[in-house]
Amino acid sequence: MRTDIDFLEGNNASFYLKVGEKMYEFKGVNPNLAHTAWEEIQKGDFHIGKENPVKEKILGVINSLGAQENVTNLKELLKLSGLQKFPEDTYKVGVLGDGDLVKYALKKLTSGVLKYERANLKCSYDYYLILTRQFNRKKQLDINESLFNIDKPYISLIFEPLTFSAGPLTIPQQTSCLNCKLTSEEENNYYGNFLRLFDDSEKESSEYIPEELLDLGINFINLQFLKQVLQETGQAIEPELAQTIMEYSLLDGVWIERQLIKNSRCEICFPRNEGSQIFEVKL
DSSP states (O other), X not given: OOSSEEEEEOSTTOEEEEETTEEEEEOSOOHHHHHHHHHHHHTTOOOOOTTOHHHHHHHHHHHHTTTTSOOOSHHHHHHHTTOOOOOOSOEEEEEEEOHHHHHHHHHHOOOSSEEEEEOOTTSOOSEEEEEEETTOHHHHHHHHHHHHHHTOOEEXXXXXXXXXXXXXXXXXXXXXXXXXXXXXXXXXXXXXXXXXXXXXXXXXXXXXXXXXXXXHHHHHHHHHHHHHHHHHTTOSOOOTXXXXXXXXXXXXXXXXXXXXXOOTTOTTTSOOOTTOOOOOOOO
């Protein structure tokens, strides 16, 4: 039986059963039968006899909540929360980016549903993760273009020494991509288009990133991939990172959510054809 269940006597011959943060009242019950029932239940005796109708009522509530069994993994927990179509298959996530960050992430990322591997673009994966430092623009742009052309969903996780940005979740042809993010940053950055001068620079950063910050970002992304799986398998769940970026600052201690629609200047989402013209409409 779960450990977050308690049963106490109140006033006026009322007893209260607390399961997690839910509470149930039993009125007008025999106190002796109630105490006996609870003692037996705590000892693991779930047998229901005619001599103790109170025990039957208590166990009826506990069983209806699925609280008689201990929860040992996320799959069991989500089923208790009403998600009955939990995926039985294993989904492969290919991870690309800075070698040291990829190596660290693969040691940390474990899931009964998701299998993370160092990506080989010649192999097929269900999803991809871009994991780099913000400084390494060329790597971000190259990987983003490659994954966009593969036409599989992918998420970007970009680190600076004391901050990270998670997202967007890119579904090619449908939602914004990492190039949209970099283009939007140029439009709202003091340095503007000068940042583009470094798009083709081979210089790569390998500066230290705190493990505590890496763990926070990696675990958050792991949940986003799981939610994407649940959404694709028919659950009414919407991943947070579709058309969105979540940013976290260690020093400020705050999460900031930014909307990121497809940028009309993004040459990945909007390839430039001769004679073509893009009209941006604001609704």
